[in-house]
Amino acid sequence: MVRKFHAYRWDEVPVLVYKEEADTTFRDVSRQVLFEGTEDIPCQWRYFEVAAGGCSSLERHEHTHHVMIFRGAGTCLVGTEVTPIERGDLVTIESGEWHQFRANRGEALGFLCLVNVRRDRPQTPTAKDYDALCRRPAVRRFLEESNEK
Numbered sequence: 001m002v003r004k005f006h007a008y009r010w011d012e013v014p015v016l017v018y019k020e021e022a023d024t025t026f027r028d029v030s031r032q033v034l035f036e037g038t039e040d041i042p043c044q045w046r047y048f049e050v051a052a053g054g055c056s057s058l059e060r061h062e063h064t065h066h067v068m069i070f071r072g073a074g075t076c077l078v079g080t081e082v083t084p085i086e087r088g089d090l091v092t093i094e095s096g097e098w099h100q101f102r103a104n105r106g107e108a109l110g111f112l113c114l115v116n117v118r119r120d121r122p123q124t125p126t127a128k129d130y131d132a133l134c135r136r137p138a139v140r141r142f143l144e145e146s147n148e149k
């Protein structure tokens, strides 16, 4: 089976809302499930796209993400590191690491994200977690910028 690619969409792959959960830490993100998990390969492979100026959730969870930047450029927070990212870069988010992707460089940021089918629900930060993250100046700048607008 082949699904053709056109303008960051794929034949027969619906564009979905990013999350069903109430969560105020993301903005302007869409989700497409490219491959559903099977017994043979119990992983889901998704494409997320953050519109220019938007951001994914600030969250953590026990499961791991493997991410490949597929469109544009932006910045990510992984653990306590803030890093510029561009198309082709690979990002691993280990268990328990806080993470967020931001399209803060004047263009959309699209990324492929691989996860296990069996995974725990993300947590968003408590006020205490947020304060702890903000102890690093680079992280504080990143988070404060993502809260503007």
Ligand code: MN
Pocket: 059, 060, 061, 065, 099, 122
């Ligand atoms: Mn996540």
